[in-house]
Amino acid sequence: MTEPFVVVGGDAAGMSAASKAKRDDPDLEVVVFEKGEWVSYGACGLPYYVKGEIQSLEALVSVTPEEFREERGINLRTGHEVVAIDPDGQTVTAEPLDGGEPIVQSYDHLLLATGAEAVVPSIDGTDREGVYTLGSMSDGKELREYVARARTRKSFQQPDRGPACRYLEDCVGPVAVVGGGYVGLEMAEALAANGFEVNVFQRGDRLLNGFSEATSEAVADHLREEDVLVHLGTDVLELTGDDAVEAVVTDEGRIDVEMVLLGTGVRPRTALAEAAGIDLGETGAIATDAYCETNVPDVYAAGDCAEAAHTVTGDPVYVPLALTANRHGRAVGQTVAGTPTEGGSVAGTAAIKVFDVEAARTGILDHEEATAAGFDPVTKTIDANSRAGYYPEGGTVTVTLTADRQTGRVLGGSLVSEYGEGAVHRSHAIVGALEEEATVFDLEDYDLAYAPPFNTTWDPVLVAAKVLSGTLR
Template structure:
């Protein structure tokens, strides 16, 4: 093999690219190096597996290693790429049988991101978790499952029961970290938990841990939850969590986790809160260190710089997914927003480009959704005025609350929409939505408007569907656009 397509990383971006190229060019050799054992899994589904809404760990697998092999892709698990030589077009790999070099014709760096835990002392204690791997999710669910609730299969996978009254350990996925799972399954289930961080993971895991009847304390250093979603969403989510007996502490920094061998407490500047489980969800960082010392440049975010086709600053080297930057749809500048669709879409486009059909990876707007008990939250674009000003805009925002359906139709609920626009041009810059009745999916209308560079008056004139079971005559998005339009200089 002198011209293989080599992929570093076997998850969303990497396998999307490998699959697309193999489909378009079945004659081309494709090698995927994955340093771990898991490939192509739904990381965003982990909180719902921990909660118990997803029965089996196997349900989170998009592709098994066997399915990858059936596509003609040479998947090498437990093979870590430790060096890239762009002059010789080779990668250095450490595998189970030793270190070796592999030439490439085209290379994709799709190494993802890793959870941040290092600022929190004590994050290595037993009972401290970051939910950024399938093994962590499996171990946490085993830890949470009391013997009386186990059916001998743990997560519904039919694993073996132990000598602890039937409480299981190992899900029926042969490459799960069985030792870690069994260790936590053998412990007494926790009764209280601390969540450090009030972003996506923190909010979702507050719901998941509450479902196991734990006393849940959530600590957030900023003054509100979900900062990128804006004030209205953050305040609504905080109130909802409190209504579900989650102890929400905003403006509170965790200094360390205390304990000898196991987590015993969370320590802040003002107090020590006893807990026997801690989950750290303070963010992620790109796994981009593999390109250090090469001509491949990193962007301001620390992720790998790429162009509109996912190409890096080195010839025939691409990057995609959580380790790579992309162009922001609002600012037009490089940005880093690690999300699942972004990774899959960019990987597929790169596979097509390598196959001979240049395909843009697309832009990003940071469109995202999160569930907090009954509340559905969505966001897209730029809402924060400080960030908007940094990008050269003069931001103006409005927040409105309107019904999700016609008022006389059963099931109508309040839906709160925040829109931000540029005062001079009227261009829509971003928005957020929160509510209990199909609120999050409405964010797609705003994402489409952003991608189309619509102004607020143009958004207000969109011909959105109306029928009492689905929307009032004026959809909440249109109501918000109408109100914001009234604040613009040339309001109609």
């Protein structure tokens, strides 16, 4: 009799792997250890829960623990923290958080899906009351409760205190968001929509570093239109106050706040793997091969704790996004059930909504990164109508496209438009070009859909491809 397939971590990668393995081999015993009480939840929805667009945390759960146990036949053990792995003996040791006796569980195959944790920057005062991160369901619950308390309390009842006070009869109070990435900007919207005067602090000279400069500028301009105070090129030096945070001190001065949200990125949880002798890659995440297997036989890693191969360069990258986790977890499940399956490469494709603007990016846009990978990058940015000019709606889509000068190969793209005008969905054509190693000359001949309510005859992606191909010719 074979030993179980054991999974450490009960979110996207872990539960995708467990479910797929059990579906493909119903006789396989599958055991999942999860430290928390929540499994298979959509962490990407947490800013919208804090904002109030999503009314309950339970709405973010795809499959409940009971459904995994009763309907899918998975031995899911929530409230259990795996504290050690013995690769030689092929066992893991898990400790119940309720104080029970440790469990030593044997395995034939093991998946590490330990995820990532929010980065807390090295500045004084991050341990003060009123300083939050957003990396878990419990974080989301705490932030939602804070917003509710603040709106009830209305501690700053001064309608003229700041521009964001237009959202409510009384301004709730000034707050800070440290970091201009996905979580930071989504939370800036969530807080502003609840009446807070929001300050966004970004150390670099632009927001959304992985996007094009044109996209970053468009998003920053729109934030300012929505009365969010954007502080670019600003170093946060300290969070001051007594027990609770009272101000953000930067290299440009002091700004009073009553709450701080740290949105400075995530790092992979790798301590368990390192202690077991499992190699990390150059990105700091767990190194894996094409099948998501580590250097230790029969031990796999997937999701936000693991590296993946980049679609354009083939080099290891760390891209902690939901689709990657689900896709690679599913591949591991198929592999351990008897059908070896590669996880597939990642292009770093991502999207974000900020108030009434949507943006997307994929591939390589940074010229230094492209040059280091052996390319000679050329970039063009165009503006084009989102719909036929005579159609009584529509807006502008800004497309930035990068290709290799010598071969014409498409390397990456970034798009931004008003919300609903298609920047995100149009990015999928560029993703397809990256996957097929298409040239910009190929891309300009893509047969993309057209009808006046949806598009112009020449889609903005085709316009960008034509302009860039003309430069290369």
